[in-house]
Amino acid sequence: MSVQNVASSSIAEGERRRSPDTISLTLTRSAVVVIALYIGAQMLSDFTSLKIGLVAGLAVDMGTFIYPITFTLRDVAHKTIGKRNTQALIWMAAGVNLFAVLYVWWVSSVPGDPSWGLDAEWGAVFNATLLGRIVIASIIAEVISELVDTEIYHWFVTRITHRYQWARVLVSNSVSVPVDNLIFAVGAFGGVLPWEVVWQIFLFNLALKYAVTVVSMPLIYVTRDRDWSEQ
Secondary structure (H helix, E strand, O other): OOHHHHHHHHHHHHHHHHHHHHHHHHHHHHHHHHHHHHHHHHHHHHHHOOOEEEEOOEEEEHHHHOOOHHHHHHHHHHHHHOHHHHHHHHHHHHHHHHHHHHHHHHHHHOOOOOOOOOHHHHHHHOOHHHHHHHHHHHHHHHHHHHHHHHHHHHHHHHHHOOOOHHHHHHHHHHHHHHHHHHHHHHHHHEOOEOHHHHHHHHHHHHHHHHHHHHHHHHHHHOOOOOOHHHO
16 A cells, blocks of 8 residues: 555544544534523513513513423434433422522512612512412423423334424424423412413414414424434
8 A cells, every 4th residue: 555545544543533523512612502592581581470461452471482492402402411310300390480480589588678778679579478389380391392392202203204394393392382382381380370361371372382483483493303213
């Protein structure tokens, strides 16, 4: 073998060795972004659900405009880090949200400095009983619905087809979104608000979550699809 051929073989071998590392680094960066967005969106939606707004004359908890995006982000995570890691992510997000509400409870119990003058307002916004009920109901709804979403998504790509990525998002969300919506609406507001308002929140949230699902669906294409034949 000539020196030139030896050099070419060495270069080719070097490229083959570097390639997996490059792919691994790219996937790791994608995973970090998806995980950060997923947990951030979950926490933001939990706290903004403390406000019940009127949109088009209908009652809606304001976290509804953010939370549905987490279902598509969960699907992206499923592509990026796999089923088991995504299940771990769901539980980790629940733990982070639970820690957040416990920390807010503790902060609310600390006497406010009189010079600050906003202690009463803080207590009114972050009412411990209401905050606890909303966030706990939200965490339970998130864990159950996102685990359901994981199973439906995985079933679709491994048993039906891994083509048409938009379809896997639509199918999995069509099952998990109503589950989440029912658990959250009843758990957070049942017995606190009049039942007609709870029903109004349920219906409006359901329609809005489906709308946000459709709008956020292109997010599924931001990362390269995985090889589902290896699952």
